[in-house]
């Protein structure tokens with residue numbers, strides 16, 4: 001009797017919850033040898049719960065700082081006889097009017113609307129020989145997903161890549177070379193936080209402790225950007241980062257590297273490389289000219305891979321307002337882990353940290369802007385964008401030193417990072433300022449009020465750090481050159497900073 005009751009409860013309580021937590025959508029993506037003109041044609045099919053004669057679909061008009069992405073979406077009549085459409089860009093909405101039915105299917109196309117440039121483009125790129133489109137800008141989803149009882153919504157996307165010739169590679173952050181993909185993922189933070197590419201990509205793979213890693217790269221690169229060398233750098237970065245976190249739980253992982261416009265005679269003298277972390281990997285877009293500098297790749301690989309944890313497994317509660325941590329601490333550990341792995345010598349590390357972090361921060365005219373400004377102006381002002389990276393890295397450096405001092409070199413900020421990871425993963429907890437301060441307080445044995453005051457003053461309000469020798473372990477010396485702090489350390493002291 002008891003068993004029966006339990007079964008009864010299970011069936012009637014759990015099934016409705018499961019079914020309302022996920023939507024299922026089928027996508028058929030078609031190849032065309034004139035993709036640039038025709039666009040990537042996609043037929044979406046979706047079953048409604050109740051028969052209706054109009055259905056709302058979602059397509060994001062603003063993506064990663066890019067406006068009017070709706071311009072890249074084209075719906076043409078010959079693909080959709082018997083259907084009518086209304087696009088409401090401001091609401092990220094496509095209304096489809098159809099004969100009363102439960103089964104709806106329509107076809108749209110994604111085209112490139114922008115000219116090729118030498119800097120990264122987060123807009124869809126669709127050429128005859130390749131495409132490069134963020135998941136969010138490739139897949140229209142039913143608006144139902146955002147009205148499910150349980151949020152964030154899950155999606156099951158069945159994708160069929162149709163008529164693609166074998167030499168036109170299909171690769172994305174969910175799989176490689178699969179003509180049929182079933183992706184079950186959280187809609188916003190996974191399915192939409194992804195990249196889909198195809199075309200003349202060269203795909204390499206290797207395993208790190210049984211876990212597969214892929215590199216997809218296209219284009220003919222200048223200088224020493226050879227596939228082999230880039231693959232070697234990736235092979236070296238993976239163990240550095242995964243050993244630091246003591247975490248190798250990645251069933252699929254890929255780096256996708258694409259040149260923005262390749263220029264032989266260029267007006268642009270320099271390199272512009274952008275890395276962006278997505279679900280199961282990261283993408284790199286870079287200018288490609290004779291100014292290609294290999295050191296930039298090493299930096300970006302380490303920075304982006306750090307986001308597998310910071311921002312990836314450790315999820316932020318308040319996105320931009322937490323950038324001081326998700327970008328600043330990421331950058332700090334980009335530098336520290338490269339020093340630890342030998343990718344940077346101490347001399348190089350000092351040079352880079354002094355220049356890229358301390359000097360550039362002190363010279364940034366926006367350096368004293370309060371933290372909330374970052375939320376509004378991150379994509380608008382390059383100087384504002386840079387604040388959280390450097391302010392956060394300086395805070396991390398200060399904290400690291402404080403913990404080393406307090407623990408007599410037994411513990412460092414590294415331990416704090418791993419503890420944060422553990423709690424966030426095990427307890428499904430989001431990172432917040434308060435949570436961070438609570439953990440740090442244990443390591444510093446500091447009064448939480450005093451720590452909160454320090455944090456408020458420098459991170460939230462933007463008052464300059466007043467770095468002094470007595471804040472740091474004695475192995476670091478600090479001097480002020482034209483009122484800008486500069487740190488120094490002798491080679492023999494390195495093992496006091498990098499604990500084995």
Ligand SMILES: [Zn+2]
Nearest residue numbers: 303307327330
């Ligand atoms: Zn970053």
